[in-house]
Amino acid sequence: MSFIQIENISKKFDGVTVVDNISQDINQGELFAILGGSGSGKTTLLRMLAGFERPSSGRILLNGKDMTDLPPYQRPVNMMFQSYAVFPHMSVAKNVGYGLVKENIKKPEIDHRVEEILALVQLSSFSNRKPNQLSGGQLQRVALARALIKKPKVLLLDEPLAALDKKLREQTQFELMNIQHELGITFILVTHDQEEAMTLASRIAVMNEGKFIQTGTPTEIYEYPSNRFVADFVGSINLFEGIVATNDSNATQVKTDALGLLAASPDARVNVGETLWVAIRPEKISLSKKTISSTDINSVKGAVWDLGYYGNHCVYRIKTDNGTYLQVTTQNQSRATGLDINWKDEVHLSWDPACCMVLRE
Amino acid sequence: MGSGLLYGVKRVSTPKVPTSERLWQLFVIYLPYLWLLLFFLVPFLIIFKISFSDPVIGQPPFTPLFDSSESSFIHVTLDNYRFLFEDNLYWLSYLKSAKIAAISTFWCLLIGYPMAYGIARAKPVQRNILLMLVILPFWTSFLLRVYAWMGMLSTHGLINTALLASGLIEQPLKMLYSDTAVYLGIIYSYLPFMILPLYASLERLDNSMREAASDLGASPYRVFTDVTLPLSLPGVIAGCLLVFIPAMGEYVIPALLGGLDSLMIGRQLFNEFYSNRDWPVATAVATILLIILLVPIMLLQRYQIAQEDGP
Incomplete structure (x- = not known):
């Protein structure tokens, strides 16, 4: 009791x-x-x-x-x-x-x-x-x-x-x-x-x-x-609506309008053909001026649209080529007067499918 | 409050405020003081001055303060005050007025507190209606409302007629021209002056204070005595003063509803001024009345200062 x-x-x-x-x-x-x-x-x-x-x-x-x-x-x-x-x-x-x-x-x-x-x-x-x-x-x-x-x-x-x-x-x-x-x-x-x-x-x-x-x-x-x-209420998150394309023990792949095919950690509860959301937290995305991902999946190109400097971390708003916005946060680990990645810079974004989840309404 | 206002001006009018604006600010601030000076302090000083002169038959009915014909030049007498102290009539009147005012204040508080509490805790829409009902009587002349009480209380009035018709009494009750009628009149007339400040302080009272006391183990009765009442004390004091002070000098209600023997000081004052035409004694009565009334006001101020300063 x-x-x-x-x-x-x-x-x-x-x-x-x-x-x-x-x-x-x-x-x-x-x-x-x-x-x-x-x-x-x-x-x-x-x-x-x-x-x-x-x-x-x-x-x-x-x-x-x-x-x-x-x-x-x-x-x-x-x-x-x-x-x-x-x-x-x-x-x-x-x-x-x-x-x-x-x-x-x-x-x-x-x-x-x-x-x-x-x-x-x-x-x-x-x-x-x-x-x-x-x-x-x-x-x-x-x-x-x-x-x-x-x-x-x-x-x-x-x-x-x-x-x-x-x-x-x-x-x-x-x-x-x-x-x-x-x-x-x-x-x-x-x-x-x-x-x-x-x-x-x-x-x-x-x-x-x-x-x-x-x-x-x-x-x-x-x-x-x-x-x-819950995902939206607690913390910040990037959400993309899409339809489940494949679902097996390795990954759940979702076809989104915003970013094409995205891979998320496998979720046995979802069915192929179902409409749902792919979610990724801003700090789970890596940001780089150079291409860092070897595969095409979970990797997009964009430009810095907006930037907030918080001292210990930065919040970026990235606009992809097709006009989708993503929020990314980076830790400021080095001590420098200027930022590595600044306004209008061309950047590559990528993230691990394991950090990505699929969510229903 | 005056110093607070001045402080506000000092802060506003730091470096560059145009002279016209400064003058306007000074005008706005000092206008009420000017008003009080002209229509309160100056008349009082005139009254105060008359209270030290001798009555004469003439126009004006008192001796001048400065008299060049006499050897002493300034003519001051304490006879009027001495007369007040020696004649019981005045002392009894002051005491009776104080008693009637105090008992009326007590009843107003007893009736007004639950009403103010109820209004403060009512839903906003109801609250406005209830407040309106409290204020509504002011839309009719005060004198008219006292006359209405005469109509109700008289031998063939509303109450007696109703009681006789119902068979509860066989002889009409004597209600008008008695102390009871005076109490009824004063309590009825001054109740709103009690309710409004009480309402203001109860409405401001944070309900979580009451809940906190209840949460810590206080029964509803204890919540009232430990939290609600002490925190509404400024309203209680303001309400009591607003009732006590005018009730003490009340003239109309005892004159219309009271018996011939109702020796309230307001009536004595009237008699001295108009019947006896003894202005010096009348002004002395008024001066003493003012001094008696200053005592509760000063006590209130001391209480307020103590509240603001803490222990």
């Missing part, structure tokens, strides 16, 4: 289905991410886990106990809000200790536990400050400490890093992972940011229109998306 069992949960608002019959098991100690765009229903699902919304149908079980009808203040679940919702009229220590006061725990123990948890989130010297004297990152840690102090069985996080700037986000995501590891609490987080989901989570569920489209580890989601939506 799994730690958390979500059983056929649905939620309708005024007849509109927001969460559509989701079932999912989540294990104890797992860091589970729900990844979806706005309006995908991910926040509603999280709010049902917290108890702020009542499901229209279905059950939520925690450790085998049905908690579907428990109000939020009786659930062994705590939430970290996207806005942090730190009480502005209370000091940091009062905020963090609030949950324990509601449990009628004696003051010396509360003080002790507040001290302990503030040390964990590195806010010990801030206990007497008011929230308006704190930075965004500090507020985030107050919210985290406040949710963790009750030692919940599950911690729910609503876009935990969205309000932080990039540097702080990277630092905080490692802190979050360390804290999760140290305390062994099950984390369920909701995010629209695939990077946040990929770096934090041990498992990701990609959500769209109220349904889980695919559930898997970050590498499974990224390298083996189950369909076109």
Whole structure:
């Protein structure tokens, strides 16, 4: 029996289905991410886990106990809000200790536990400050400490890093992972940011229109998306529509309008004659001014149409002779003031069929 | 707020702002101050001045402040204030006004808070309709609405007629010209002044604050006492002041709905000015009233400053 069992949960608002019959098991100690765009229903699902919304149908079980009808203040679940919702009229220590006061725990123990948890989130010297004297990152840690102090069985996080700037986000995501590891609490987080989901989570569920489209580890989601939506939503990808020409144990070959015959890693599930998409991630394509491929397959010629320099990597948009665009990213491994491949350069593109996949809608 | 506005101007008008634009900015900023100076501070100083003179029969009915014929040149007397302190009538009136204003404020808060809370949590479309209903009475004259209450409360009024017809009572109740009628009138008239600031502060309150408290184990009652109420306190204070201050000096409602013995200070003021034609005493009454009202306003400001500065 799994730690958390979500059983056929649905939620309708005024007849509109927001969460559509989701079932999912989540294990104890797992860091589970729900990844979806706005309006995908991910926040509603999280709010049902917290108890702020009542499901229209279905059950939520925690450790085998049905908690579907428990109000939020009786659930062994705590939430970290996207806005942090730190009480502005209370000091940091009062905020963090609030949950324990509601449990009628004696003051010396509360003080002790507040001290302990503030040390964990590195806010010990801030206990007497008011929230308006704190930075965004500090507020985030107050919210985290406040949710963790009750030692919940599950911690729910609503876009935990969205309000932080990039540097702080990277630092905080490692802190979050360390804290999760140290305390062994099950984390369920909701995010629209695939990077946040990929770096934090041990498992990701990609959500769209109220349904889980695919559930898997970050590498499974990224390298083996189950369909076109997931491939497109997580990371960047080049997609070409085509008809399956041949399919055997060596390769699946697809005839595309854009780039002719393309070879992808073999997929036993597809049939010859079927219309589907060939997908290739931008970083899997090699880019060169000289011809590097010996075969004609998965090799095209084009010119640099657009170029984005990101410091550590470059993003190229290549226009082939027949007007098809491809996105390619390259690592900037050498240190030079000019780029090897620049605007308007003629380039050769090629990629390994093993890196190429076929996807259905 | 004044300093904040000035600070804004300093930032806007750094190096190259044409003189005409600068003048325009200064004009816009100081116009309200000019208005207050001309129509608030100057009249008050005139009132203040009169309160130190002696009453005379004539036009104007008080002695001038500067009198070259007398030896002292400046003619100032504290007799009016001394008179107010010595005569119970005034003290009782101040106390009675304060009591009526305080109790009315309390009732307005008790009735207004749930209403404001309900409006703030209603769906946007309903919210506008409900707010409209709160504001709608202002479209009718205040005096007319008080007269309407007279019609309802009088011996042969709406309420008595209905009660008699239903057989609940045999004799008409005496409701008009009593303290109860004054309370009813004040609470009815000033309720919107309580609801609107309360609504403003409750509407701003981030719902996730309430949810966070609930998530951390607070029952709905505790969510209210720990989060909703403390965070709406600025609205509570603003609403209470907006009701208390005008209710304290209220004249029309006690004059129309109250009994002859309803000794509210607004009526005393009226009597001194118009019946006794004793302007110096009347202005002294007004000055003391202003000082009494300044106390709650200053307390509010201290509270606000404390809130902004933190611990």
